[in-house]
Amino acid sequence: MPELPEVEVVRRGLAQWVAGREIAAAEVYHPRAIRRHVPGADEFAARLKGRAVLSAERRGKYLWLPLSGAEEALMAHLGMSGQLLVVDQDAPLEKHLRVRLRFVDGGPDLRFIDQRTFGHVMIAAMAGGVPEPISHIAPDPFEPAFDETEFARRLRGKHTEIKRALLDQSLISGVGNIYADEALWIAKLHWARPTQTLTRPKIAELVTAVRTVMAAALVQGGTSFDSLYVNVNGESGYFDRSLEVYGRRDLPCSRCGTPIRREAFMNRSSYSCPTCQRRPRPAR
DNA sequence: CGACTCTCCTGGGTGC
């Protein structure tokens, strides 16, 4: 649920507080947190010891810390409830602490805390500038590598609904349920609109809406809808106050006053304005 | 192969 803006907030904190430091030790408190690191916890810790963190990078919702030595990085995905916190090494261990990194400088730890355990960390080889496990995902809309023409071409070739496509990280990365609903509201598109019926100008409008809402969220430090999204210092952003549809069932649309509706879609909630976002005709 | 569903997980909230 932390989406691109929240993950970017975390990346900036890691760049400031963790980059340039040498790892003294890694401790794994819950095996599920490293389930994608196939060699296991002991190998994970051994491979990190003595390596320096070179920088902090991001694509979509994925973060990675390139490491000194071999061409590999410590990669993280926050899932729904993951947090990467920079905390004093003497601070008490958090209830949902999953992985702890200590540094040779004796400064603050980097701790991965994750209540719902959908997030994970792993060490991954680099491949073409990104960790190999995420080589299949598309650039996010803030990267120079994001090709809007290619995105439009692939989108129009799909036989699916627009919201499903927005959440497909192989088409465009970084968009999750909250910002998908917000961007669709800005572009006045219903979530069920068939992708093959979208014109190129409408797709351009939608991409602009995605960038607009995410940039606005980033300025405010991200969204803190359920208080689990925090920066590396444990602080929440304020963008939830600016949400137009997400979580606003029965509240008036700021454009037309119609009560916002909540519908089930893909086993989750979709919020939209019944007037501004007309349901597409069922004909195909 | 593309489209779509299922599954993992925990704790806060709710209704009785």
Place this chain on the structure above:
DNA sequence: TGCACCCAGGAGAGTC
């Protein structure tokens, strides 16, 4: 007050 249940949802595995 306690307990059963629902809900939040990203992404990979599995199904058709």
